[in-house]
Amino acid sequence: MAINEKSLQNLRTTPFSVDNPPPGTGRPKGVKNRRTYFQEWLSVKTKGVDPEGTECLLSQMDQIVINTIDKAKKGDMQAVYLVMDSTFGKMANKTEIETPEKKSFDISKLSEDELRQLQSLYAKGAVDRNSGIQEAEIVD
DSSP: OOOOHHHHHHHHOOSOOSSSOOSOOOOOTTOOOHHHHHHHHHTOEEEEEOTTSOEEEEEHHHHHHHHHHHHHHTTOHHHHHHHHHHHHOOOOOOOEEEOTTSOEEEGGGSOHHHHHHHHHHHHHTSEETTTEESSOOOOO
16 A cells, blocks of 8 residues: 555644644643632631631631531431541441451351351340450351
């Protein structure tokens, strides 16, 4: 297949340079992104009421946090999860249990029957979620 001489010439010369970039090459330098705008506006202080009932200047972020905590106290479960996750971190999907002897085993490898036994031990209080197995063993 023969290569057209004009096509070859087009490949050799590029219409774009540092001074003349192609369109769609991203955000120009110095232009603020969305995160910057949010941070600036959330830091603006306005009159508000703190949790103790005192009127004072609060940032927009402070007011959002106070309102979210108020919603959580009123029973809004989304707000409860948001407050808990923000305060204590998201709960890890843990598949290991540690015994008092500091030995751990992966519960994802247990059979259905073994998982039922473990679940019943939790229900009886023989297993503590924080410290692992206390007084019981899973029978093979």
